[in-house]
Amino acid sequence: MLSPEEVLKKYWGYDKFRPLQKEIIQSILSKTDTLALLPTGGGKSICFQVPGMILDGICIVISPLIALMKDQVRQLKERNIAAEAIFSGLKFVEIENILDDAVNGNIKFLYVSPERLKTINFKERIKYMNVSLLAIDEAHCISKWGYDFRPAYLQIAAFKELIPDIPTIALTATATLKVRNDIIEKLELRKSKLFVQSFARNNLSYSVIESELKETKTLQILERIPGTAIVYAKTRNRTVEFARYLKLNKISADFYHAGLSLKERNQKQEDWINNKTRVVVSTNAFGMGIDKPDVRCVIHVDLCENLEAYYQESGRAGRDNQKAYAVILFNENDIENLENNLELKYPENAFITKVYQSLCNYYKLAFESEVFESFDFEIQNFASTFGLNVRQTHYALKLLESQGLIYLSDAYFNPSKIRIIANSQEFNAFQQRNEKLELFCKTILRIYGGEIFSNYVNISEQEIGNAYRATYNDIVTNLEFLAKHGIVDYSPQKSSPQLGFLTPRQDADNLSLNYREIESRKINEKKALRAVKNYAEQSAKCRMLLIQDYFDEETSKVCGICDVCLKMKKLGLVSDDSVRLTELIMKLLPCSPAVLEMKLSIEDKELSTQILKYNLNEGILGIDKHGLIYQK
DSSP: OOOHHHHIIIIIOOSSOOTTHHHHHHHHHTTOOEEEEOOTTSOHHHHHHHHHHHSSSEEEEEOSOHHHHHHHHHHHHHTTOOEEEEOTTSOHHHHHHHHHHHHTTOOSEEEEOGGGGGSHHHHHHHTTSOEEEEEESSGGGGOTTSSSOOGGGGGHHHHHTTSTTOOEEEEESOOOHHHHHHHHHHTTOSSOEEEEOOOOOTTEEEEEEEOSOHHHHHHHHHHHSOSEEEEEOSSHHHHHHHHHHHHHTTOOEEEEOTTSOHHHHHHHHHHHHTTSSSEEEEOTTSOTTOOOTTEEEEEESSOOSSHHHHHHHHTTSOTTSSOEEEEEEEOHHHHHHHHHHHHHHSOOHHHHHHHHHHHHHHTTOOTTOOOOOEEEOOHHHHHHHHTOOHHHHHHHHHHHHHTTSEEEOHHHHSOEEEEEOSOHHHHHHHHHHOHHHHHHHHHHHHHHOGGGGTSOEEEOHHHHHHHHTOOHHHHHHHHHHHHHTTSEEEEOOSSOOEEEESSSOOOGGGOOOOHHHHHHHHHHHHHHHHHHHHHHHOOSSOHHHHHHHHTTOOOOOOOSOSHHHHHHHHTTOOSHHHHHHHHHHHHHOSBOHHHHHHHSOGGGHHHHHHHHHHHHHTTSEEEOTTSOEEEO
């Protein structure tokens, strides 16, 4: 049997492990359940892949994203390691062949989504597999207090009963103390060992710039910092606009988002990885699992909803341990937008009740009926039938699903898409030649706007039909006709969206919803949003220290390279003494200057005066009408 070092050298070509990797691997080899927190770029996959190669049998890897699965399977195959992934979109026969190979011992690593664990076919086959290890990637998804909750992760504990006595490793880059405890509890990790690497990134300089001219500022940063970069934006439109602006200013740039075809996404990603494109402007659909070490700069032109997401995305810079930069551009509108979006995500209890009651009426369910079959579901048609706001309804449905009352099929989250591939002249000429379709084309433009010329746009055939006053089948026929003549690229849903009831019909006024839990989740997200707001607006504390505090890492060591540290360095305020004194002063406030002077030692007087002056000038501290110094 090869040692961990020999496996690392043979398959990965490395002579030694990164910090904590060997300790984590030894924990697994001793058959101990393990929770590993390693920052982005810390080498999480090695922690289960090396022991997976040593242990006799197959390693089942649970991963939340298809892109992550594909990327890791590709990398393993390039190292002549047998690996496969099962994900939506594969044909039935392809899935069967992969499961047969797993049963016959021809696969060393099998990647699946958490949803796959619930299928009867998979549960039956797992009984005949020689499973040696269960690895759960992005384990924070199991926690309702994490930033990316996936209800299907809660089924993993039940799945583990099919493979008893098999060690489990859970991995994530981001988890507060509360989330860590939740992971251990929900995954039922037994006598587990916890390994936490410092969240500090010594080579990554964090900065925040308040700006109303984000495009101009982005260009200035990219002109000043050479090398590969990622620019993250919230919406698809903004990715297109920013990429166009950068290209007009002679920066090699392209846009990327989930609305593009798979072929386009793969090509754009390959061009960036191979340095044919310098900058990718993307939604958060880009970057997960992409191991490009030489990213010199990550710029966020919109605020993330929480510091977990920001730490993950910004951490894609400088994975080669060379100097890199993470920059946020923000203004007050960004914070207001985040707060408004949070309110939308959690509709009033009365609205959730109304949506549930409307669903029951929509499908004519009798009270306490035990109908557990699924139904075709079109949200536009449902919402218009009952006069409901579509976006609010979507969030209410997600809450009902998270509470186990209903389920929504994958097709619900993957609607039909179209994009106009003809140029404007060809599009106009087509309408002139086909007068019967002129109104149809104008209806599409009126609903979905000009974005449809440059991006794939999610569409609802039912919504178009309501506006055009035609049946669903008529709309599909027209779209297929446009596609046949090269006017649009039309990708219909692979199957009809399905909605099913998981409990007998309940009295809408007494729904078995855990409103306390829903409210707790909302409070937690508000807390996370406040942390983002504080991170962006403050200019007194080392940014790396703020991130470490958020993840419950106890340290007072400043990074020395963020914008706050660099500013304070010029004033001679970056030292262990200044950090200690700043924390002491903040604890003593509010109080008068006289009280402060009395509480602080004579040796600290000069430095504390400088600290107070800096914080007052920066607007972090203020003085009220009674002469008391207070923290704003």
